[in-house]
Amino acid sequence: MTATALLPAHEWHRRGLRSPAEITALVEARLVHFIDADEPTYADFLGEPVV
Numbered sequence: 079m080t081a082t083a084l085l086p087a088h089e090w091h092r093r094g095l096r097s098p099a100e101i102t103a104l105v106e107a108r109l110v111h112f113i114d115a116d117e118p119t120y121a122d123f124l125g126e127p128v129v
Contacts, residue, residue: 094124 087097096104 096124 085097087099090097092099
């Protein structure tokens, strides 16, 4: 695991990104729980902007 993966989620969100843990949860939801999704999109990796 890299040092950047250890950043708290709010640091990823400040940069407009989802944290590695959130991406892992998205992948798990799609692969393990078969959540309906055609293809990954940029929105899967980009978080909501922090104002």
